[in-house]
Amino acid sequence: MKEAEEQLCEAARKGDTERVKALIDSGTDVTHFDGEGLNPLMHAAKQGHAPVLTLLLSAGAPWNGLSPSGLSAGDYAMKEGHSEAFDLLLNAGIQAELILGTIARKENKSEDSGVDYLEDRVSFSEDKLMDSESKAVMMAWEKPLMEAHAKAVCSGGGHVLNVGFGMGLVDSAIQQYAPASHTIVEAHPEVYQRMLRSGWGQKENVKIVFGRWQDVLSQLETYDGIFFDTYGEYYDDLREFHQHLPTLLKPGGIYSFFNGLCGSNAFFHVVYCHLVSLELENLGYSTQLIPLPVKDCLGEQVWEGVKQRYWQLDTYYLPVCQSVEDPE
Numbered sequence: 001m002k003e004a005e006e007q008l009c010e011a012a013r014k015g016d017t018e019r020v021k022a023l024i025d026s027g028t029d030v031t032h033f034d035g036e037g038l039n040p041l042m043h044a045a046k047q048g049h050a051p052v053l054t055l056l057l058s059a060g061a062p063w064n065g066l067s068p069s070g071l072s073a074g075d076y077a078m079k080e081g082h083s084e085a086f087d088l089l090l091n092a093g094i095q096a097e098l099i100l101g102t103i104a105r106k107e108n109k110s111e112d113s114g115v116d117y118l119e120d121r122v123s124f125s126e127d128k129l130m131d132s133e134s135k136a137v138m139m140a141w142e143k144p145l146m147e148a149h150a151k152a153v154c155s156g157g158g159h160v161l162n163v164g165f166g167m168g169l170v171d172s173a174i175q176q177y178a179p180a181s182h183t184i185v186e187a188h189p190e191v192y193q194r195m196l197r198s199g200w201g202q203k204e205n206v207k208i209v210f211g212r213w214q215d216v217l218s219q220l221e222t223y224d225g226i227f228f229d230t231y232g233e234y235y236d237d238l239r240e241f242h243q244h245l246p247t248l249l250k251p252g253g254i255y256s257f258f259n260g261l262c263g264s265n266a267f268f269h270v271v272y273c274h275l276v277s278l279e280l281e282n283l284g285y286s287t288q289l290i291p292l293p294v295k296d297c298l299g300e301q302v303w304e305g306v307k308q309r310y311w312q313l314d315t316y317y318l319p320v321c322q323s324v325e326d327p328e
């Protein structure tokens, strides 16, 4: 006779709702991973058994467990094209993250080195900016993405704000649109020094504000276009920045941000794209996510010497946000 947990995995795979219910009612552990490294939720998701997923989720099965190959139940439902199962897991993910926000916090917590990025040394090379742990702060493969972000936030002309200079890719692209003014907020002393050395302080329409965006808000004005892309911060910081949009963004203005949320797991990324859009909607902004293929920019060699592959997906979804009440 198999253990109850193994029986639960099997019943979930077969879509046997009666058996799943009975096993749950008798106290079987819904979080169990079987010999293949899959849990009951993954088995049900793979086969598209939506009623089983509902039972398991209500019994507390975590939506975000990962198999040894780094896939979640939602990834399996997505891969197999089971839309009902996918929607159930997506909703479970959004609800859980709205309350707990566990994934993005965990992803951003840099393996608890305890080193604060802004006090850390950074190193520059032709194709990347790295922190002292060989984690990439910014990489040149993102150049086409930064150009697309610049195009979006400069589409209305006028006054543009960028938070986070990094390698200056987005700022160089913004300059091509010759905005009336171009404000750049940068908090890292070495990045700031490099900006000055490379002449950014002398550009006529550029104003550099040195400091953490959180600390320099009083020096900012209102803008027609805003781009946000920091490093070493949490999803909560992005969320906090969004709270300031109503004071920073002019009516009709465009806001965009680097959408690297959970960029190493396809399903978690979908959950976070929905979550951030929902949160922006609550603040009065609509979000359009424009798909940009990135597979071709990302050969194996790109990641040589880089500790974490912060992006592993084939498509980048570029957010374009605008106030829902703004004039067209």
Ligand SMILES: C[S@@+](CC[C@H](N)C(=O)[O-])C[C@H]1O[C@@H](n2cnc3c(N)ncnc32)[C@H](O)[C@@H]1O
Pocket (backbone or CB within 6 Å): 137, 138, 146, 163, 164, 165, 166, 167, 168, 169, 170, 171, 185, 186, 187, 188, 191, 211, 212, 213, 214, 229, 230, 231, 232, 233
């Ligand atoms: C990913 S890079 C930005 C890359 C930039 N978009 C580009 O095109 O090169 C993030 C930058 O944000 C800066 N940064 C991190 N935290 C910040 C904060 N709280 N306020 C302002 N800048 C910050 C980092 O020092 C870094 O230069």
